[in-house]
Amino acid sequence: xxxxxxxxxxxxxxxxxxxxxxxxxxxxxxxxxxxxxxxxxxxxxxxxxxxxxxxxxxxxxxxxxxxxxxxxxxxxxxxxxxxxxxxxxxxxxxxxxxxxxxxxxxxxxxxxxxxxxxxxxxxxxxxxxxxxxxxxxxxxxxxxxxxxxxxxxxxxxxxxxxxxxxxxxxxxxxxxxxxxxxxxxxxxxxxxxxxxxxxxxxxxxxxxxxxxxxxxxxxxxxxxxxxxxxxxxxxxxxxxxxxxxxxxxxxxxxxxxxxxxxxxxxxxxxxxxxxxxxxxxxxxxxxxxxxxxxxxxxxxxxxxxxxxxxx
Amino acid sequence: xxxxxxxxxxxxxxxxxxxxxxxxxxxxxxxxxxxxxxxxxxxxxxxxxxxxxxxxxxxxxxxxxxxxxxxxxxxxxxxxxxxxxxxxxxxxxxxxxxxxxxxxxxxxxxxxxxxxxxxxxxxxxxxxxxxxxxxxxxxxxxxxxxxxxxxxxxxxxxxxxxxxxxxxxxxxxxxxxxxxxxxxxxxxxxxxxxxxxxxxxxxxxxxxxxxxxxxxxxxxxxxxxxxxxxxxxxxxxxxxxxxxxxxxxxxxxxxxxxxxxxxxxxxxxxxxxxxxx
Numbered sequence: 001x002x003x004x005x006x007x008x009x010x011x012x013x014x015x016x017x018x019x020x021x022x023x024x025x026x027x028x029x030x031x032x033x034x035x036x037x038x039x040x041x042x043x044x045x046x047x048x049x050x051x052x053x054x055x056x057x058x059x060x061x062x063x064x065x066x067x068x069x070x071x072x073x074x075x076x077x078x079x080x081x082x083x084x085x086x087x088x089x090x091x092x093x094x095x096x097x098x099x100x101x102x103x104x105x106x107x108x109x110x111x112x113x114x115x116x117x118x119x120x121x122x123x124x125x126x127x128x129x130x131x132x133x134x135x136x137x138x139x140x141x142x143x144x145x146x147x148x149x150x151x152x153x154x155x156x157x158x159x160x161x162x163x164x165x166x167x168x169x170x171x172x173x174x175x176x177x178x179x180x181x182x183x184x185x186x187x188x189x190x191x192x193x194x195x196x197x198x199x200x201x202x203x204x205x206x207x208x209x210x211x212x213x214x215x216x217x218x219x220x221x222x223x224x225x226x227x228x229x230x231x232x233x234x235x236x237x238x239x240x241x242x243x244x245x246x247x248x249x250x251x252x253x254x255x256x257x258x259x260x261x262x263x264x265x266x267x268x269x270x271x272x273x274x275x276x277x278x279x280x281x282x283x284x285x286x287x288x289x290x291x292x293x294x295x296x297x298x299x300x301x302x303x304x305x306x307x308x309x310x311x
Numbered sequence: 312x313x314x315x316x317x318x319x320x321x322x323x324x325x326x327x328x329x330x331x332x333x334x335x336x337x338x339x340x341x342x343x344x345x346x347x348x349x350x351x352x353x354x355x356x357x358x359x360x361x362x363x364x365x366x367x368x369x370x371x372x373x374x375x376x377x378x379x380x381x382x383x384x385x386x387x388x389x390x391x392x393x394x395x396x397x398x399x400x401x402x403x404x405x406x407x408x409x410x411x412x413x414x415x416x417x418x419x420x421x422x423x424x425x426x427x428x429x430x431x432x433x434x435x436x437x438x439x440x441x442x443x444x445x446x447x448x449x450x451x452x453x454x455x456x457x458x459x460x461x462x463x464x465x466x467x468x469x470x471x472x473x474x475x476x477x478x479x480x481x482x483x484x485x486x487x488x489x490x491x492x493x494x495x496x497x498x499x500x501x502x503x504x505x506x507x508x509x510x511x512x513x514x515x516x517x518x519x520x521x522x523x524x525x526x527x528x529x530x531x532x533x534x535x536x537x538x539x540x541x542x543x544x545x546x547x548x549x550x551x552x553x554x555x556x557x558x559x560x561x562x563x564x565x566x567x568x569x570x571x572x573x574x575x576x577x578x579x580x581x582x583x584x585x586x587x588x
Contacts, residue, residue, distance in 0.1 A: 064472045084472035091465055095340045096519045106462045106473040156472065 016041045017080055017154045017186045018063050022072035025058050032058045034071065035210050038203065040154060040186040045177075045200055047189045047217075050207035051229070056190045057087055059207060060156055063188060083152030085143045087159050087190070091131055099134070099142045100127045103149050117149035121175060136163030140172065148179055155179065158190045173200075317545060320431045323442045324537035324555065327498050328511070330446035331491055332530025333453045335512035336522065337484065340464045344509050345395060346383070349402035350485075351492050351504040353379040355409030358426055358496075362419050363412065369441065369493045376489035379405060384485075406501075429500030429552030431541070438497060445494045449487050453526075456480050461522055499552040510559040511536060514566045532562055 016039035024034035033055025040046050040063075048056045061067040062074055064082050091097060103114045118124045121141040126134065134142060140160055147155055157176065161169040177200040180187050189201070204220040206213045206229065213225035220226050338347050357372035364371075379401055386397050413421060422430070434442075453460075462470035463477030470477040495504045511533035512525070519525030539562075540555030547554075 061468065061472075066468045066471045082472050082474070084469050086466050086469050086472075089466050089469070092340055092342065094513070094516050095464065096516065096521055096525055097465070098521065101521050102465075105465060106458070106470060106475055150473070 015077060017077055018188075019075045020059070020063060020069075020072070021075070023059070023062055023069040023074055024071035025055070025062055025067055026070040031209065033062075033207065033209055036062075036072075036207070037211065038205055038214070040188055042153070042186055043180060043184045044202045045180055045187045045189060046203045046205060047191055047201040048205050048207055049191050049220075050212075052192070054207045055209050056192075056207055057158055060158055060188055060190055064154070064156055077153070080154060081150065081152045083147030083150055083155045083185075085140075085147050085155075085157045085160055087162070089143065093132055097131050098127070099123065099129055099131060099145075102131055102142060103146050105146060107150055109149055113149055113151075117145040120148065120179070121145040122171075137165070137168040137172075140164055141175075144172070144175065148183075151183065152185055154186045154188065156188045159192050160189070162192070176200075316432050316434075317541070319434050319436070319439060320541055320551065321538065323434045323439050323498055324431055324541060325534050326439070326442040326446050327495055328507070328533030328537045329530045330442075330449050331495065331508050332511060332515075332528075332533050333526035334449065334487060334491055335508035335533075336515070336526045336529050337460060337464065338488075338505075338508050339512050339516075340522075344505060345398050345402075346380075347488060347492075347505045347508055349383070349398045349405075350376045350380055350488055351496075351501050352402045353405035353409075354492055354496050354501045354504075355426060356405045356412070357409075357493075358421070359409045359412035359416075362416060362421065369496075372496055373489050373493040375405070376492045377486055380485040380489065425500070426496065427500050427502050428550055429496070429498050429503060431498045431551045431555075434497060442494055442498070445490055449491060452483065452487055456483055457523075460484060499555055503552050503556050506556045506559065507533065507536075510556070510563050514559070514563045517566050533559070536562055 019039040020036050023036045025032045036055075036059050038046060048059060050056050058067060062069050063076075064084060065074070065076065099118070100114060103109055103117065114127075115124065118127055121144050123138060123141045123145060126138060126142070131139060131142060140163065144157070144160060147157075155176075160176070161172050164172060176187065176189065179185070180200070199217060201217055203214060204217050205211055206220055206223075206226055208229055212229055213220055213223040215223065338344055353375050354372045357375035358368065360366065360375060361368045361371035383394075383397060383401060386392070387394055392400075410423075413419075413423065425433070459470055459475040459477055459480035462473070462475050463480060467477050470480075491508075492504055495507065499507050512529040514532045515525045515528035519528055536559035537555050540558035541551060543549065543558060544551040544554035
């Protein structure tokens with residue numbers, strides 16, 4: 001898989017990309033969100049979680065300057081390049097738009113940059129497809145590819161896994177993590193799914209019209225504010241997902257391993273695999289089952305069983 | 312058969328068709344058909360005001376159409392009524408105020424039918440210069456604004472977040488629409504302007520694989536419609552504006568006919584398009 005190079009232009013490495021200080025947004029006499037404080041640095045992943053209407057999208061829009069804060073302030077590094085995947089994006093059917101054309105929607109790109117982004121998100125084979133014909137997961141990947149291709153300093157993903165099934169969700173989180181690792185960009189991730197937070201997240205911020213708690217994923221799942229907001233049932237099932245991705249399923253069905261070899265199927269004991277993990281507070285070692293040709297099936301089952309046991 | 316007035320009509324009509332192609336694409340992509348209609352209807356108010364205050368006709372129409380679009384933006388921001396209710400109110404009230412004003416001015420006699428349905432056979436050399444001059448201006452502006460306009464058509468906030476200033480692009484787009492309406496009024500008439508924007512663009516959709524190709528095809532299809540309509544109007548002695556629209560409709564219907572293997576799924580049979588306009 002070809003690499004996506006970090007941004008060509010230079011921003012300060014010391015200062016955070018974005019800082020929100022006591023930021024609040026007010027609409028129709030009501031505070032959508034208030035007193036938000038956080039910053040995102042280069043290479044940092046910040047995840048916003050919270051119930052519907054808790055101001056997650058509003059906060060993200062304030063952070064990238066789409067909304068102006070009515071209180072407090074938002075400071076972005078000058079020349080900050082943002083890549084944005086909005087929460088709702090419906091492309092009118094009358095607009096003929098292929099995945100390839102979608103890539104250059106907000107700025108010109110070289111053919112090589114487009115190809116890199118498409119292969120990094122695993123949709124090279126869809127370059128010529130019309131976006132209206134894509135499945136939910138494919139469309140999210142296309143949007144992600146578009147945002148990544150412009151080599152942003154800050155990637156803002158508003159519910160990037162919506163409409164994606166559980167397996168696809170894990171694959172997308174892996175992809176997001178690998179994008180961070182390769183490009184060193186900062187990532188602001190919004191998740192409506194309280195049960196699932198990326199383990200690679202540096203900071204989880206739990207919003208409910210204000211910052212209700214924050215910390216590492218493990219710390220937040222234990223915090224009393226989180227329990228109060230979502231109930232102990234939710235806290236029990238807050239799954240912190242971590243996954244050492246060591247192979248990639250190519251579009252033609254073959255498997256590309258971390259050591260660069262390609263096989264027809266992935267087998268757990270062929271020496272290519274180093275183990276996957278699914279954490280839920282503590283550690284749990286988990287490896288692929290014997291018939292894992294489909295990828296993550298066996299691990300998924302293990303996950304379900306464990307959730308059932310807790311409940 | 313090809314009299315001077317007919318050549319002039321053809322040259323003016325072709326110039327207009329080329330101009331409105333890309334604009335019409337944005338009108339259907341952004342679902343602004345009714346919006347375009349409202350701006351066009353307000354042109355009659357512009358006509359009345361130009362007579363009342365002895366202003367240049369095109370300037371007056373341009374100012375009123377632009378003013379109505381700005382007013383709509385402001386009212387929409389206040390959020391009291393839904394956009395289509397606001398459009399309905401503005402569309403028909405500006406048309407009616409225009410008609411009432413014209414009726415009050417008993418000292419002027421105007422060819423109301425000419426304004427409503429166009430009088431392309433009466434275009435002068437000066438009109439042709441205006442159509443082509445204005446048209447080239449509009450086309451250059453659209454090319455310049457293409458990326459921000461297209462990006463904000465897909466998603467306004469996305470365009471905003473990635474630094475394309477979609478608000479500014481939208482404002483310019485409204486002004487371009489007002490300009491096109493001022494230019495087109497004489498050729499197809501107030502009531503038919505939107506059809507010249509929408510029908511060729513809708514016809515082009517089926518054959519287009521990218522937004523840019525669709526814009527160019529819409530212009531070409533518009534040229535075909537104008538040419539066909541004008542020849543038809545000469546041959547059957549029918550009013551020119553409506554004849555152009557009928558010709559455009561004919562091309563649209565032709566584009567619906569399935570042919571070959573590409574016909575599967577039928578471009579215009581999709582539930583979210585086609586049936587609306």
